[in-house]
Amino acid sequence: MVALTVNGKHFDVDVDPDMPLAWAIRDKIGLTGTKVSCGAGICGACTVHVEGEAVRSCSFPASAAEGKNITTIEGLSPDGSHPVQKAWIAEDVVQCGYCQSGFIMAAADFLKKNPNPSDTDINNGLTNICRCGTYVRVRKAILRAAQSQKGASL
Ligand code: FES
Numbered sequence: 001m002v003a004l005t006v007n008g009k010h011f012d013v014d015v016d017p018d019m020p021l022a023w024a025i026r027d028k029i030g031l032t033g034t035k036v037s038c039g040a041g042i043c044g045a046c047t048v049h050v051e052g053e054a055v056r057s058c059s060f061p062a063s064a065a066e067g068k069n070i071t072t073i074e075g076l077s078p079d080g081s082h083p084v085q086k087a088w089i090a091e092d093v094v095q096c097g098y099c100q101s102g103f104i105m106a107a108a109d110f111l112k113k114n115p116n117p118s119d120t121d122i123n124n125g126l127t128n129i130c131r132c133g134t135y136v137r138v139r140k141a142i143l144r145a146a147q148s149q150k151g152a153s154l
């Protein structure tokens with residue numbers, strides 16, 4: 001049994017402590033906004049926040065998240081109003097969508113740490129993979145979110 005706090009709610013989940021957090025979130029808690037693609041920590045589709053830090057939940061044991069605050073795409077904002085989410089809509093970033101929740105979670109953490117990023121910072125700092133090739137729009141959206149956040153905290 002692993003005790004997890006996801007988006008402010010407590011869950012006792014009956015899983016092996018070594019089960020990847022992504023599976024506990026999706027299969028046991030039922031929050032399927034977090035996607036799994038490579039399952040090997042490479043693509044970032046499974047990115048969630050643990051204590052506010054982006055982690056690749058396919059490669060993060062559920063037990064390592066015990067006692068910590070986990071945020072998934074469903075909890076990033078109550079109504080899709082996080083600056084990154086708004087910028088994503090404004091720039092019409094999404095294509096098939098599969099990688100996007102992980103990209104948004106990674107971008108939200110990236111912008112907290114880099115509130116005024118350059119193109120190069122974004123290229124180097126965000127290593128998520130999008131098979132649809134939305135990278136140009138992702139970069140525009142991150143710059144837009146950074147602009148909208150000047151003087152506010154993400
Ligand atoms: S599914 Fe986790 S990094 Fe690819």
Ligand code: FES
Pocket residue numbers: 094095096097098099100129130131132133134
């Ligand atoms: S939008 Fe299709 S994989 Fe990224």
